[in-house]
Amino acid sequence: MKKNITDLEKVLDLLVEGLENKDFGESDLDRLIRRHPEYADDLRKSWKIWRELDDIEVPEINSLSRERFYQTLNDFQQVANERMPGGKYVHINTVLRWAAIFIIGVGVGLFANSGFFRAGNVDKVSGNGKNQILAQLTAGESASNRMAAIQHIKGLTNPEDQVFEALFTTLVNDPNVNVRLSTIEAMLHFVDNPKSRELLIKAITYQDDPIVQITLAEVIIRLQQEGSVDEIRKLLEMNELDLEVKMHLMETMNL
Amino acid sequence: MPLKPKPLEREQDNFLMKQVQDGDLSKMGVLFEQYHGELFGYFYRMTNDPAQSEDLVQNVFYRLLKYRHSFQPDGKFMYWIYGVAKNVFLDLYKKNNPLRHSQDIQDVKEVSNEEKNKEEQMVSSERKELLREALQRISPEQRQAIILSKFQGLKYQEIAVIANCTENAIKARVRRGLTELRNLLDH
Numbered sequence: 001m002k003k004n005i006t007d008l009e010k011v012l013d014l015l016v017e018g019l020e021n022k023d024f025g026e027s028d029l030d031r032l033i034r035r036h037p038e039y040a041d042d043l044r045k046s047w048k049i050w051r052e053l054d055d056i057e058v059p060e061i062n063s064l065s066r067e068r069f070y071q072t073l074n075d076f077q078q079v080a081n082e083r084m085p086g087g088k089y090v091h092i093n094t095v096l097r098w099a100a101i102f103i104i105g106v107g108v109g110l111f112a113n114s115g116f117f118r119a120g121n122v123d124k125v126s127g128n129g130k131n132q133i134l135a136q137l138t139a140g141e142s143a144s145n146r147m148a149a150i151q152h153i154k155g156l157t158n159p160e161d162q163v164f165e166a167l168f169t170t171l172v173n174d175p176n177v178n179v180r181l182s183t184i185e186a187m188l189h190f191v192d193n194p195k196s197r198e199l200l201i202k203a204i205t206y207q208d209d210p211i212v213q214i215t216l217a218e219v220i221i222r223l224q225q226e227g228s229v230d231e232i233r234k235l236l237e238m239n240e241l242d243l244e245v246k247m248h249l250m251e252t253m254n255l
Numbered sequence: 256m257p258l259k260p261k262p263l264e265r266e267q268d269n270f271l272m273k274q275v276q277d278g279d280l281s282k283m284g285v286l287f288e289q290y291h292g293e294l295f296g297y298f299y300r301m302t303n304d305p306a307q308s309e310d311l312v313q314n315v316f317y318r319l320l321k322y323r324h325s326f327q328p329d330g331k332f333m334y335w336i337y338g339v340a341k342n343v344f345l346d347l348y349k350k351n352n353p354l355r356h357s358q359d360i361q362d363v364k365e366v367s368n369e370e371k372n373k374e375e376q377m378v379s380s381e382r383k384e385l386l387r388e389a390l391q392r393i394s395p396e397q398r399q400a401i402i403l404s405k406f407q408g409l410k411y412q413e414i415a416v417i418a419n420c421t422e423n424a425i426k427a428r429v430r431r432g433l434t435e436l437r438n439l440l441d442h
Binding site: 009012013015016017019020022045046049050052053055056058059061062065066068069070072073076077080 | 411
């Protein structure tokens with residue numbers, strides 16, 4: 001008997017509708033065949049293929065798949081962080097931080113190796129001029145004036161404790177980060193003076209800016225100043241301490 | 256076979272994806288853990304190539320992350336992820352078969368005769384291998400409809416949403432796919 005193709009398709013459609021139900025089984029197939037016995041062979045063969053598809057085994061996924069995905073996710077997270085309002089700041093901060101460390105590192109290296117600045121013992125500033133400079137440092141209205149005062153201080157020979165205290169006050173209180181960083185640089189200029197070293201170490205626990213924190217920490221580490229470990233321990237206990245700074249200090253000092 | 260997410264987990268997918276959209280990208284990790292095994296099974300049955308299937312899974316999640324803002328929270332996440340999976344697969348298919356029309360079954364029929372001769376000698380394991388090969392020879396649309404229904408447990412109406420066609424078209428694809436597989440294996 002020649003089969004009607006359209007009818008065959010209709011009957012197979014009934015099977016396909018049944019297969020949507022996961023509980024469709026032999027009894028359902030038999031019921032369908034009883035209703036359409038002329039298509040029994042087609043129905044059985046289609047049903048057999050459907051079931052045999054279960055025999056196609058799927059291998060285990062490569063264990064590196066997870067690593068690949070999380071690397072991709074990490075890349076997206078980094079890009080997203082940089083695009084966030086605070087994210088870019090953090091990124092720039094990091095760059096500045098390490099730039100500051102580089103500058104300070106070079107400065108410390110110069111002092112440690114050459115004693116160059118001590119050799120240039122030229123008192124370029126008179127007594128009255130010194131007082132004016134200190135006034136400009138502590139009370140100057142603009143950051144550029146205070147920076148200029150710091151540059152003048154670097155020209156002093158054997159400055160008195162009063163000068164270091166003024167620098168310390170600036171390092172602790174000045175609202176401008178660049179001024180505070182310049183102050184560190186100036187105090188490093190006189191790093192052979194015990195007062196300068198003492199105040200550099202003391203200043204670290206007053207800092208709330210991560211750039212200044214890590215710059216000072218790096219200075220202390222490089223100077224290997226006696227007693228500096230205690231100051232750094234105090235710093236590590238501060239809640240305000242930047243996490244990156246904390247980790248860097250702990251790694252460097254083996255704390 | 257990879258475990259499929261439970262219905263409750265599926266309901267949470269939209270919420271997780273919304274969190275991803277809002278900036279908490281770590282939630283994509285939760286979605287990856289839920290879906291990557293299932294997607295790997297889907298692609299493996301579609302391609303019969305484990306390495307390629309793994310690449311396709313990675314590609315899907317890359318696109319989910321890249322186009323996360325295009326997700327519509329009022330739609331189902333499952334539709335979206337399988338829609339992306341469909342596109343990822345079709346991109347690969349077009350790349351590998353630039354001149355081949357998706358509904359062109361001429362090649363299939365030619366292979367059918369070839370397979371017919373093989374069938375005479377085959378044993379059970381060979382039949383399994385032939386079925387695996389035959390599945391690769393039916394059109395990708397038919398293969399997708401069969402796999403999404405049989406292995407991913409989706410309803411025809413759900414597959415229709417993913418494939419962007421009608422439910423009846425999906426039923427027809429399943430029927431034609433089964434008929435093609437029979438032709439390849441049993442004649």
